[in-house]
Amino acid sequence: xxxxxxxxxxxxxxxxxxxxxxxxxxxxxxxxxxxxxxxxxxxxxxxxxxxxxxxxxxxxxxxxxxxxxxxxxxxxxxxxxxxxxxxxxxxxxxxxxxxxxxxxxxxxxxxxxxxxxxxxxxxxxxxxxxxxxxxxxxxxxxxx
Numbered sequence: 001x002x003x004x005x006x007x008x009x010x011x012x013x014x015x016x017x018x019x020x021x022x023x024x025x026x027x028x029x030x031x032x033x034x035x036x037x038x039x040x041x042x043x044x045x046x047x048x049x050x051x052x053x054x055x056x057x058x059x060x061x062x063x064x065x066x067x068x069x070x071x072x073x074x075x076x077x078x079x080x081x082x083x084x085x086x087x088x089x090x091x092x093x094x095x096x097x098x099x100x101x102x103x104x105x106x107x108x109x110x111x112x113x114x115x116x117x118x119x120x121x122x123x124x125x126x127x128x129x130x131x132x133x134x135x136x137x138x139x140x141x142x143x144x
Contacts, residue, residue: 017125
């Protein structure tokens with residue numbers, strides 16, 4: 001799987017093989033922003049400010065060489081039969097897949113439905129996990 005080029009224009013690949021498409025310094029978290037107190041709109045019951053702080057912290061840790069382990073990924077939905085999302089022939093920075101255990105973190109998404117991630121911001125070189133703004137996904141078997 002490591003020969004798959006999900007997306008072009010990586011910003012950085014860490015020494016541990018994590019491809020980053022956004023860096024922690026790019027995540028805007030304004031502690032005085034009143035919108036930070038409202039729900040993010042991603043169905044995960046987190047505030048926008050909380051979601052952005054969590055994203056920034058995860059990206060910072062990934063940049064520093066951290067890799068999520070089984071405990072970190074325990075609540076992540078698994079995507080099988082996954083591939084890259086396209087629109088009008090253009091590759092999007094998103095992954096489509098068949099979710100399993102999605103209801104834990106993504107209310108309104110049921111097993112058996114196709115799920116499209118938000119913009120992928122990090123993925124490991126073995127394509128075993130990906131991170132978008134909402135959180136982590138476990139990547140199972142890709143499309144054949």
